[in-house]
Amino acid sequence: MQIAIVTFDGFNEIDSFVALNILNRVKRENWQAYIVAPNETITSMNGVTLQAQKPLEFATSAGAVLFGSGRLTRQWVNTPEVMQRFRLDPAKQFIGSQCSGALLLKKLGLVEDMPVCTDATTKPYVLEAGCTVLDQAFYAKGNIATAGGCLSAQYLAAWLILRGAGQEAVKEALGYVAPVGEQSAFIAHTLDVILKNSAEPAMALSPTGVR
């Protein structure tokens, strides 16, 4: 599975990079996550400038697309020339959002029939956009998942690995990134959060997890 982590100027470093690092611990052929952005370079909320690994259009052909969060998401949602570059299909792709990324999913019409998770700061804007907000860290319905609170990035990443590569792959990836000595509790808690808060099983991938 090829994974696009959509990252805009003003982005929250935890959201995009925790997902990138965890997802790239899955060792399967053609499994790879990339930072994708509308520009060649992007600057984070704390002033770190980096080069995008792929253009935004990479999301169209990716097997999964995760929308990170950031300080400027409301601006991006209202920038048609950027939003029009997305051509996503929730019947064929896994799609997730982190914190203010829920605003992007809403704008793209991807969460019309489900509640969403987001962070406390973004919550009023997500409500204003017409969403129902859950005061919890993670919620998934079918192929769409939303998460709230920067470090819920691990839930979003684990959900994607679970759906695309299975439970053993989740355990392997999380076992490495968990604090030393806390691996078992960390894996059990993460799986519990994901499974308890997934409304329908997501689309099954081919046995190799490759699209």
Add this chain to the structure above:
Amino acid sequence: MQIAIVTFDGFNEIDSFVALNILNRVKRENWQAYIVAPNETITSMNGVTLQAQKPLEFATSAGAVLFGSGRLTRQWVNTPEVMQRFRLDPAKQFIGSQCSGALLLKKLGLVEDMPVCTDATTKPYVLEAGCTVLDQAFYAKGNIATAGGCLSAQYLAAWLILRGAGQEAVKEALGYVAPVGEQSAFIAHTLDVILKNSAEPAMALSPTGVR
């Protein structure tokens, strides 16, 4: 407090960016964390290239220095022209390491009288370098702290905030980054890990936390 997050080519994104994001949530005058590196640009273990915010020498004047981890740390430890650029003073600075960052602390003579934490992959090399390794996520003695497992980055960041800005500042910073709905448990667990595994109280800073 000015904080240098030392980041080399091959770096682990979680280590450097979780610390950067959490530390920059502390709103105090002159409190700021930066990515510092030996080169103007650095590339992560998953191929993300970014611009360093400050040169390596910024660490000399910083109030705190955190060493991230990465795939190439053993090379950097054996690169005298880079290691000679560090002029650190544990009597005046807080110093911490994450995973393979322990090898850098060892090379700089900063963990001669204390055991260290690291990750499972790095452990044999840290033992070979002559350290005692604890199979736990966090250990601090005085002004030096070490952490193991990527997401123990939150312990290292919280320790630094606790020592430099106090417990309320820790609660505020962690409360924002924690998964939604898990804030209380997350803060309590993090403080418990730090306090239980700190061998001596660290140097007190001035009441403003500014150096």
